[in-house]
Amino acid sequence: MASMYNASINVPVCYYNQTAMFFYNLSGRDLIFEAKHYRSVGFFIGSLFTCISIIFLNGLVLTAIIINRRLHYPFYYLLGNLAVTDLCVGISYLLITCLAGVWTSTVSTSQWFVRQGLIDTSLMASLMNLMAIALERQQTIFTMQLHSKMTNQRIVLLILAVWIIAILIGLAPIMGWNCLCDLSSCSETLPLFNRSYVLTISILSLLIMFIVIILYTCICVYVWKKSKQMREHTSQDRSKQTILNLMNTVLLIVGCFVLCWTPALVLLLLDGLHHVPQKLLVVESFIITLVACNSLVNPIIYTYRDQDVRSTFKCIFCCFCVAYQQRVHN
Numbered sequence: 266m267a268s269m270y271n272a273s274i275n276v277p278v279c280y281y282n283q284t285a286m287f288f289y290n291l292s293g294r295d296l297i298f299e300a301k302h303y304r305s306v307g308f309f310i311g312s313l314f315t316c317i318s319i320i321f322l323n324g325l326v327l328t329a330i331i332i333n334r335r336l337h338y339p340f341y342y343l344l345g346n347l348a349v350t351d352l353c354v355g356i357s358y359l360l361i362t363c364l365a366g367v368w369t370s371t372v373s374t375s376q377w378f379v380r381q382g383l384i385d386t387s388l389m390a391s392l393m394n395l396m397a398i399a400l401e402r403q404q405t406i407f408t409m410q411l412h413s414k415m416t417n418q419r420i421v422l423l424i425l426a427v428w429i430i431a432i433l434i435g436l437a438p439i440m441g442w443n444c445l446c447d448l449s450s451c452s453e454t455l456p457l458f459n460r461s462y463v464l465t466i467s468i469l470s471l472l473i474m475f476i477v478i479i480l481y482t483c484i485c486v487y488v489w490k491k492s493k494q495m496r497e498h499t500s501q502d503r504s505k506q507t508i509l510n511l512m513n514t515v516l517l518i519v520g521c522f523v524l525c526w527t528p529a530l531v532l533l534l535l536d537g538l539h540h541v542p543q544k545l546l547v548v549e550s551f552i553i554t555l556v557a558c559n560s561l562v563n564p565i566i567y568t569y570r571d572q573d574v575r576s577t578f579k580c581i582f583c584c585f586c587v588a589y590q591q592r593v594h595n
Contacts, residue, residue, distance in 0.1 A: 279446040285377040288456035291448060294546060312362045312554055315561060319355030322564040323348040329568075329577035336573055339415045340401055344567055346424045347394045351560035353387035358557045360384075377457055378439040386435030389470075391560055393427045395522065396473050398567070399480040406484050434469075438462060453546060454536040464537025470530050477522065481515045518566055525559035528552045
């Protein structure tokens with residue numbers, strides 16, 4: 266694979282008018298083979314179910330936070346923003362599921378950039394929002410407060426920062442950080458992207474993952490030390506139960522986070538370093554699905570132990586049931 270130049274004026278030839286399939290062929294990817302052997306009907310149905318579940322659950326969380334005034338606090342605003350980012354992940358992943366494989370042969374470069382930009386922006390926003398939630402939780406627990414003392418203005422600025430950075434990262438390839446004019450620098454995983462872009466994204470995402478793990482580790486260590494100091498004022502069994510509950514929650518958050526994101530980030534890192542094994546490329550769809558699954562478990566992990574959110578869910582379902590019964594009787 267090599268870039269091509271106009272010999273007379275020494276200007277690189279750019280392939281803006283080619284389809285995305287042109288770049289997949291250059292990278293050695295056989296999308297028809299992959300679709301036939303690794304994207305079965307069962308996989309498509311599973312992906313479709315995952316997308317619908319992501320959209321439904323995150324839509325439910327967002328609705329609960331909007332209608333319940335008791336949830337109008339900084340943590341829940343960040344949780345609502347996480348639901349928005351994961352909702353976007355579900356929608357963009359649904360688009361990729363329906364327009365992947367052999368359909369890529371008909372997609373233009375601009376269409377491919379838009380499609381990929383949507384999922385990249387959504388995933389980066391979700392990843393950064395997880396870090397923002399970890400920061401908020403650390404501040405709240407370290408100050409021994411029920412709710413964060415962060416003002417609404419700071420929360421809005423933090424949410425805006427998450428989206429601005431994510432959008433800039435998602436737009437970078439279509440703004441020029443691609444390989445359309447330098448075929449030798451094309452990624453294998455994402456054949457229209459420049460390998461330097463893929464490497465940068467993988468390192469940035471791994472850094473965010475590392476920060477999230479460190480923050481939750483600090484929270485566990487801090488609460489464990491505080492519980493030792495408070496044992497003389499409360500029962501030992503209650504203290505142990507508090508630590509056990511916190512550890513279970515943190516392990517669930519970090520465990521699902523690392524499990525869902527690590528394979529994709531390792532794949533992108535190897536791709537950026539130009540050392541990706543060909544065997545990993547044929548299961549890329551499964552790896553992307555695993556990342557999307559993090560947007561499925563986020564609303565479950567962050568809300569299932571919150572009594573206010575659970576009670577709001579019950580009210581929403583009760584309203585639907587009452588409305589349905591009234592409609593049937595009428």
